[in-house]
Amino acid sequence: MHYPNGKKNNHTYQTLSSTRRSQGFSNRGMTLEEDINATNTYYRDRNKAIVHKKPTPVQIVNVHYPKRSAAVITEGYFKQPSTTDYNGVYRNKHIDFEAKETKNKTRFPLANIHEHQVRHMKSVTKHGGICFLIIRFSNFGETFYMPAEVFFPYWDEQLNGGKKSISYETIVEKGYPIPFHYQARVHYLAVIDQLYF
Protein backbone atom coordinates (compact mmCIF):
# COMPACT_ATOMS: atom_id res chain seq x y z
CA MET A 1 0.00 0.00 0.00
CA HIS A 2 1.34 3.40 -0.94
CA TYR A 3 1.04 6.25 1.45
CA PRO A 4 2.22 9.80 0.98
CA ASN A 5 5.90 9.85 1.92
CA GLY A 6 5.99 6.10 1.52
CA LYS A 7 5.11 5.46 5.13
CA LYS A 8 2.03 4.92 7.17
CA ASN A 9 0.92 8.26 8.43
CA ASN A 10 -2.13 7.39 10.38
CA HIS A 11 -1.52 9.40 13.52
CA THR A 12 -3.88 7.36 15.58
CA TYR A 13 -1.94 4.20 14.86
CA GLN A 14 1.37 5.89 15.54
CA THR A 15 0.14 7.06 18.89
CA LEU A 16 -1.06 3.58 19.64
CA SER A 17 2.26 2.01 18.73
CA SER A 18 4.29 4.57 20.66
CA THR A 19 2.16 3.79 23.69
CA ARG A 20 3.03 0.15 23.25
CA ARG A 21 6.70 1.00 22.98
CA SER A 22 6.66 3.08 26.14
CA GLN A 23 5.01 0.16 27.91
CA GLY A 24 8.02 -1.94 27.14
CA PHE A 25 6.99 -3.83 24.01
CA SER A 26 10.04 -2.49 22.22
CA ASN A 27 13.05 -0.50 23.29
CA ARG A 28 13.24 1.59 20.13
CA GLY A 29 13.01 5.34 20.64
CA MET A 30 10.20 7.68 19.65
CA THR A 31 9.62 8.15 15.95
CA LEU A 32 11.35 11.10 14.31
CA GLU A 33 7.97 12.72 13.81
CA GLU A 34 7.14 12.43 17.51
CA ASP A 35 10.52 13.86 18.46
CA ILE A 36 10.12 16.81 16.11
CA ASN A 37 6.57 17.50 17.26
CA ALA A 38 7.75 17.53 20.88
CA THR A 39 10.64 19.81 19.91
CA ASN A 40 8.33 22.24 18.12
CA THR A 41 5.98 22.32 21.10
CA TYR A 42 8.93 23.13 23.34
CA TYR A 43 10.10 25.86 20.96
CA ARG A 44 6.62 27.39 20.87
CA ASP A 45 6.11 27.18 24.64
CA ARG A 46 9.45 28.88 25.21
CA ASN A 47 8.69 31.35 22.42
CA LYS A 48 11.86 30.42 20.56
CA ALA A 49 10.29 29.69 17.18
CA ILE A 50 6.82 29.10 15.74
CA VAL A 51 6.95 25.89 13.74
CA HIS A 52 4.11 23.45 13.06
CA LYS A 53 3.69 20.21 11.20
CA LYS A 54 1.17 20.58 8.43
CA PRO A 55 -1.89 18.35 8.75
CA THR A 56 -1.91 15.21 6.61
CA PRO A 57 -3.77 16.15 3.43
CA VAL A 58 -7.01 14.22 3.10
CA GLN A 59 -9.37 14.17 0.15
CA ILE A 60 -12.76 14.20 1.85
CA VAL A 61 -15.40 12.43 -0.23
CA ASN A 62 -18.28 11.76 2.14
CA VAL A 63 -19.34 13.35 5.41
CA HIS A 64 -22.18 12.17 7.60
CA TYR A 65 -23.92 14.72 9.85
CA PRO A 66 -25.57 12.90 12.71
CA LYS A 67 -28.06 14.76 14.87
CA ARG A 68 -26.61 16.12 18.10
CA SER A 69 -23.05 15.02 17.42
CA ALA A 70 -20.00 15.90 15.39
CA ALA A 71 -19.78 15.48 11.63
CA VAL A 72 -18.14 12.18 10.69
CA ILE A 73 -15.98 11.76 7.60
CA THR A 74 -17.11 8.38 6.26
CA GLU A 75 -15.02 8.33 3.09
CA GLY A 76 -11.66 9.99 2.61
CA TYR A 77 -8.35 9.29 0.93
CA PHE A 78 -4.76 10.21 1.65
CA LYS A 79 -3.42 12.78 -0.80
CA GLN A 80 0.18 13.31 -1.79
CA PRO A 81 1.50 16.40 0.05
CA SER A 82 2.60 19.14 -2.33
CA THR A 83 4.96 20.79 0.15
CA THR A 84 7.27 19.84 2.96
CA ASP A 85 5.73 18.74 6.25
CA TYR A 86 7.04 21.48 8.53
CA ASN A 87 7.31 25.23 8.31
CA GLY A 88 7.28 28.33 10.41
CA VAL A 89 9.17 31.42 11.46
CA TYR A 90 12.39 31.86 13.43
CA ARG A 91 14.38 35.04 14.01
CA ASN A 92 12.49 36.86 11.24
CA LYS A 93 13.15 34.07 8.72
CA HIS A 94 10.83 31.60 7.10
CA ILE A 95 11.95 28.05 7.81
CA ASP A 96 10.79 25.00 5.89
CA PHE A 97 11.87 21.39 6.16
CA GLU A 98 11.09 17.77 5.51
CA ALA A 99 12.01 14.99 7.96
CA LYS A 100 12.74 11.38 7.04
CA GLU A 101 14.10 8.42 8.90
CA THR A 102 15.58 5.34 7.33
CA LYS A 103 16.47 1.93 8.69
CA ASN A 104 19.14 1.67 6.04
CA LYS A 105 22.57 1.61 7.72
CA THR A 106 24.75 2.76 4.84
CA ARG A 107 22.73 5.22 2.77
CA PHE A 108 19.71 7.48 2.57
CA PRO A 109 17.51 6.38 -0.38
CA LEU A 110 16.33 9.36 -2.40
CA ALA A 111 13.00 7.61 -2.97
CA ASN A 112 12.11 8.91 0.50
CA ILE A 113 11.61 12.36 -1.02
CA HIS A 114 9.15 13.27 -3.77
CA GLU A 115 9.80 15.35 -6.85
CA HIS A 116 7.20 18.00 -5.96
CA GLN A 117 8.69 18.35 -2.48
CA VAL A 118 12.07 19.09 -4.02
CA ARG A 119 10.45 21.60 -6.36
CA HIS A 120 8.86 23.23 -3.31
CA MET A 121 12.19 23.33 -1.45
CA LYS A 122 13.91 24.92 -4.43
CA SER A 123 11.22 27.60 -4.62
CA VAL A 124 11.37 28.32 -0.91
CA THR A 125 15.16 28.59 -1.05
CA LYS A 126 14.92 31.00 -3.98
CA HIS A 127 12.56 33.24 -1.99
CA GLY A 128 14.91 33.42 0.96
CA GLY A 129 13.54 30.76 3.26
CA ILE A 130 15.86 28.58 5.33
CA CYS A 131 15.24 25.15 3.89
CA PHE A 132 16.65 21.79 4.94
CA LEU A 133 16.15 18.08 5.44
CA ILE A 134 16.26 16.29 8.76
CA ILE A 135 17.54 12.76 8.14
CA ARG A 136 17.63 10.14 10.86
CA PHE A 137 19.44 6.83 10.64
CA SER A 138 17.17 5.07 13.07
CA ASN A 139 19.48 2.12 13.65
CA PHE A 140 22.21 4.44 14.90
CA GLY A 141 19.88 6.97 16.52
CA GLU A 142 21.79 9.65 14.58
CA THR A 143 19.96 12.66 13.21
CA PHE A 144 21.42 15.05 10.65
CA TYR A 145 20.60 18.49 9.29
CA MET A 146 21.24 18.73 5.56
CA PRO A 147 20.85 22.19 4.00
CA ALA A 148 18.60 22.06 0.94
CA GLU A 149 21.34 23.64 -1.18
CA VAL A 150 23.64 20.73 -0.29
CA PHE A 151 20.91 18.20 -1.05
CA PHE A 152 19.82 19.54 -4.47
CA PRO A 153 22.88 18.40 -6.49
CA TYR A 154 22.44 14.80 -5.29
CA TRP A 155 18.79 14.93 -6.24
CA ASP A 156 19.48 16.40 -9.66
CA GLU A 157 22.29 13.90 -10.36
CA GLN A 158 20.06 10.87 -9.75
CA LEU A 159 17.59 12.27 -12.30
CA ASN A 160 20.46 12.18 -14.79
CA GLY A 161 21.46 8.61 -14.09
CA GLY A 162 23.35 9.26 -10.87
CA LYS A 163 23.09 7.34 -7.61
CA LYS A 164 19.63 6.75 -6.14
CA SER A 165 20.85 7.39 -2.63
CA ILE A 166 23.21 9.52 -0.57
CA SER A 167 25.78 7.57 1.41
CA TYR A 168 25.93 7.79 5.17
CA GLU A 169 29.53 9.05 4.87
CA THR A 170 28.44 11.91 2.61
CA ILE A 171 25.71 12.92 5.05
CA VAL A 172 28.20 12.87 7.92
CA GLU A 173 30.62 14.95 5.85
CA LYS A 174 28.22 17.45 4.24
CA GLY A 175 25.51 17.55 6.89
CA TYR A 176 25.43 18.65 10.53
CA PRO A 177 24.62 16.40 13.44
CA ILE A 178 21.54 17.70 15.24
CA PRO A 179 22.16 17.88 18.96
CA PHE A 180 19.82 16.15 21.39
CA HIS A 181 18.41 18.39 24.10
CA TYR A 182 16.30 16.76 26.76
CA GLN A 183 13.27 18.85 25.81
CA ALA A 184 14.22 19.78 22.25
CA ARG A 185 14.94 16.23 21.24
CA VAL A 186 15.83 17.24 17.70
CA HIS A 187 17.36 20.61 18.44
CA TYR A 188 17.63 21.83 14.86
CA LEU A 189 17.58 25.52 15.83
CA ALA A 190 21.09 25.03 17.21
CA VAL A 191 22.27 24.19 13.69
CA ILE A 192 20.36 27.11 12.14
CA ASP A 193 21.96 29.46 14.68
CA GLN A 194 25.36 28.14 13.69
CA LEU A 195 24.74 28.40 9.94
CA TYR A 196 22.78 31.63 9.59
CA PHE A 197 23.19 33.90 12.59
Add this chain to the structure above:
Amino acid sequence: MHYPNGKKNNHTYQTLSSTRRSQGFSNRGMTLEEDINATNTYYRDRNKAIVHKKPTPVQIVNVHYPKRSAAVITEGYFKQPSTTDYNGVYRNKHIDFEAKETKNKTRFPLANIHEHQVRHMKSVTKHGGICFLIIRFSNFGETFYMPAEVFFPYWDEQLNGGKKSISYETIVEKGYPIPFHYQARVHYLAVIDQLYF
Protein backbone atom coordinates in the same frame (compact mmCIF):
# COMPACT_ATOMS: atom_id res chain seq x y z
CA MET B 1 -9.29 54.94 2.90
CA HIS B 2 -5.97 53.40 1.95
CA TYR B 3 -5.56 52.57 -1.71
CA PRO B 4 -2.55 50.49 -2.76
CA ASN B 5 -1.51 51.64 -6.22
CA GLY B 6 -3.61 54.74 -5.56
CA LYS B 7 -6.73 53.54 -7.30
CA LYS B 8 -10.09 52.08 -6.51
CA ASN B 9 -10.54 48.50 -7.46
CA ASN B 10 -14.26 47.96 -7.54
CA HIS B 11 -14.87 48.19 -11.26
CA THR B 12 -13.21 44.84 -11.77
CA TYR B 13 -15.59 43.22 -9.32
CA GLN B 14 -18.48 44.71 -11.24
CA THR B 15 -17.12 43.20 -14.42
CA LEU B 16 -16.82 39.80 -12.77
CA SER B 17 -20.31 39.78 -11.35
CA SER B 18 -21.92 41.15 -14.50
CA THR B 19 -20.22 38.37 -16.46
CA ARG B 20 -21.77 35.82 -14.13
CA ARG B 21 -25.15 37.46 -14.35
CA SER B 22 -25.03 37.35 -18.13
CA GLN B 23 -24.35 33.63 -17.88
CA GLY B 24 -27.44 33.24 -15.79
CA PHE B 25 -25.68 32.22 -12.60
CA SER B 26 -26.17 33.93 -9.32
CA ASN B 27 -24.19 37.10 -9.04
CA ARG B 28 -22.24 35.86 -6.08
CA GLY B 29 -18.53 35.55 -6.84
CA MET B 30 -16.26 32.61 -6.20
CA THR B 31 -15.72 31.89 -2.55
CA LEU B 32 -12.92 33.78 -0.91
CA GLU B 33 -11.05 30.50 -0.44
CA GLU B 34 -11.29 29.69 -4.15
CA ASP B 35 -10.11 33.17 -5.07
CA ILE B 36 -7.13 32.95 -2.70
CA ASN B 37 -6.19 29.46 -3.87
CA ALA B 38 -6.23 30.65 -7.49
CA THR B 39 -4.16 33.67 -6.49
CA ASN B 40 -1.58 31.53 -4.70
CA THR B 41 -1.32 29.20 -7.69
CA TYR B 42 -0.73 32.20 -9.91
CA TYR B 43 1.92 33.55 -7.53
CA ARG B 44 3.69 30.18 -7.44
CA ASP B 45 3.52 29.67 -11.21
CA ARG B 46 4.99 33.11 -11.76
CA ASN B 47 7.50 32.54 -8.98
CA LYS B 48 6.35 35.63 -7.12
CA ALA B 49 5.72 34.00 -3.74
CA ILE B 50 5.39 30.50 -2.30
CA VAL B 51 2.16 30.39 -0.31
CA HIS B 52 -0.08 27.39 0.35
CA LYS B 53 -3.29 26.74 2.20
CA LYS B 54 -2.75 24.24 4.98
CA PRO B 55 -4.76 21.04 4.65
CA THR B 56 -7.89 20.78 6.79
CA PRO B 57 -6.84 18.97 9.98
CA VAL B 58 -8.58 15.62 10.29
CA GLN B 59 -8.49 13.22 13.22
CA ILE B 60 -8.27 9.85 11.51
CA VAL B 61 -9.90 7.09 13.55
CA ASN B 62 -10.42 4.21 11.13
CA VAL B 63 -8.76 3.26 7.85
CA HIS B 64 -9.77 0.42 5.62
CA TYR B 65 -7.08 -1.16 3.42
CA PRO B 66 -8.72 -2.86 0.45
CA LYS B 67 -6.64 -5.16 -1.70
CA ARG B 68 -5.33 -3.58 -4.88
CA SER B 69 -6.69 -0.12 -4.19
CA ALA B 70 -6.03 2.95 -2.11
CA ALA B 71 -6.51 3.07 1.65
CA VAL B 72 -9.91 4.49 2.59
CA ILE B 73 -10.49 6.58 5.68
CA THR B 74 -13.81 5.26 6.97
CA GLU B 75 -14.01 7.30 10.17
CA GLY B 76 -12.54 10.73 10.68
CA TYR B 77 -13.41 13.98 12.42
CA PHE B 78 -12.69 17.61 11.72
CA LYS B 79 -10.25 19.10 14.18
CA GLN B 80 -9.97 22.74 15.20
CA PRO B 81 -6.99 24.27 13.36
CA SER B 82 -4.32 25.55 15.73
CA THR B 83 -2.83 28.01 13.27
CA THR B 84 -3.94 30.26 10.45
CA ASP B 85 -4.92 28.67 7.15
CA TYR B 86 -2.27 30.18 4.88
CA ASN B 87 1.46 30.69 5.11
CA GLY B 88 4.56 30.88 3.01
CA VAL B 89 7.51 32.99 1.99
CA TYR B 90 7.73 36.24 0.03
CA ARG B 91 10.77 38.45 -0.55
CA ASN B 92 12.70 36.68 2.24
CA LYS B 93 9.87 37.13 4.73
CA HIS B 94 7.55 34.63 6.36
CA ILE B 95 3.94 35.51 5.63
CA ASP B 96 0.98 34.14 7.53
CA PHE B 97 -2.70 34.96 7.27
CA GLU B 98 -6.26 33.94 7.90
CA ALA B 99 -9.10 34.67 5.47
CA LYS B 100 -12.75 35.12 6.37
CA GLU B 101 -15.79 36.28 4.52
CA THR B 102 -18.99 37.55 6.05
CA LYS B 103 -22.46 38.20 4.68
CA ASN B 104 -22.91 40.84 7.35
CA LYS B 105 -23.21 44.25 5.70
CA THR B 106 -22.24 46.47 8.59
CA ARG B 107 -19.64 44.63 10.65
CA PHE B 108 -17.16 41.76 10.85
CA PRO B 109 -18.12 39.50 13.79
CA LEU B 110 -15.05 38.51 15.80
CA ALA B 111 -16.57 35.06 16.36
CA ASN B 112 -15.19 34.27 12.89
CA ILE B 113 -11.72 34.04 14.42
CA HIS B 114 -10.63 31.62 17.15
CA GLU B 115 -8.62 32.42 20.24
CA HIS B 116 -5.77 30.02 19.37
CA GLN B 117 -5.52 31.54 15.89
CA VAL B 118 -5.04 34.97 17.43
CA ARG B 119 -2.44 33.53 19.77
CA HIS B 120 -0.67 32.06 16.74
CA MET B 121 -0.81 35.38 14.89
CA LYS B 122 0.64 37.20 17.89
CA SER B 123 3.50 34.72 18.07
CA VAL B 124 4.23 34.93 14.34
CA THR B 125 4.22 38.73 14.50
CA LYS B 126 6.62 38.64 17.44
CA HIS B 127 9.04 36.46 15.45
CA GLY B 128 9.08 38.83 12.50
CA GLY B 129 6.51 37.28 10.20
CA ILE B 130 4.18 39.44 8.12
CA CYS B 131 0.79 38.58 9.56
CA PHE B 132 -2.66 39.76 8.51
CA LEU B 133 -6.32 39.00 7.99
CA ILE B 134 -8.11 38.99 4.66
CA ILE B 135 -11.71 40.03 5.29
CA ARG B 136 -14.34 39.94 2.56
CA PHE B 137 -17.76 41.52 2.78
CA SER B 138 -19.36 39.16 0.32
CA ASN B 139 -22.46 41.25 -0.25
CA PHE B 140 -20.34 44.14 -1.48
CA GLY B 141 -17.65 42.02 -3.11
CA GLU B 142 -15.11 44.07 -1.15
CA THR B 143 -11.99 42.46 0.23
CA PHE B 144 -9.69 44.07 2.79
CA TYR B 145 -6.24 43.47 4.16
CA MET B 146 -6.03 44.12 7.90
CA PRO B 147 -2.57 43.95 9.46
CA ALA B 148 -2.55 41.69 12.49
CA GLU B 149 -1.16 44.53 14.63
CA VAL B 150 -4.23 46.62 13.76
CA PHE B 151 -6.55 43.72 14.50
CA PHE B 152 -5.16 42.71 17.91
CA PRO B 153 -6.51 45.67 19.95
CA TYR B 154 -10.07 44.98 18.74
CA TRP B 155 -9.70 41.35 19.68
CA ASP B 156 -8.28 42.14 23.09
CA GLU B 157 -10.97 44.74 23.80
CA GLN B 158 -13.84 42.30 23.19
CA LEU B 159 -12.27 39.94 25.74
CA ASN B 160 -12.56 42.79 28.23
CA GLY B 161 -16.20 43.52 27.52
CA GLY B 162 -15.69 45.47 24.30
CA LYS B 163 -17.57 45.08 21.03
CA LYS B 164 -17.92 41.60 19.57
CA SER B 165 -17.35 42.88 16.06
CA ILE B 166 -15.39 45.40 14.01
CA SER B 167 -17.52 47.83 12.05
CA TYR B 168 -17.29 48.01 8.28
CA GLU B 169 -16.30 51.68 8.59
CA THR B 170 -13.37 50.80 10.86
CA ILE B 171 -12.16 48.18 8.41
CA VAL B 172 -12.40 50.67 5.56
CA GLU B 173 -10.50 53.22 7.63
CA LYS B 174 -7.83 50.99 9.23
CA GLY B 175 -7.54 48.31 6.55
CA TYR B 176 -6.43 48.31 2.92
CA PRO B 177 -8.62 47.31 0.00
CA ILE B 178 -7.05 44.36 -1.79
CA PRO B 179 -6.89 45.02 -5.51
CA PHE B 180 -8.41 42.59 -7.97
CA HIS B 181 -6.06 41.34 -10.67
CA TYR B 182 -7.52 39.14 -13.35
CA GLN B 183 -5.27 36.23 -12.38
CA ALA B 184 -4.43 37.24 -8.82
CA ARG B 185 -8.03 37.71 -7.82
CA VAL B 186 -7.09 38.66 -4.26
CA HIS B 187 -3.84 40.44 -5.01
CA TYR B 188 -2.66 40.78 -1.42
CA LEU B 189 1.04 40.99 -2.37
CA ALA B 190 0.31 44.48 -3.75
CA VAL B 191 -0.63 45.57 -0.22
CA ILE B 192 2.41 43.85 1.32
CA ASP B 193 4.67 45.61 -1.19
CA GLN B 194 3.19 48.94 -0.20
CA LEU B 195 3.41 48.31 3.54
CA TYR B 196 6.77 46.56 3.91
CA PHE B 197 9.02 47.15 0.91
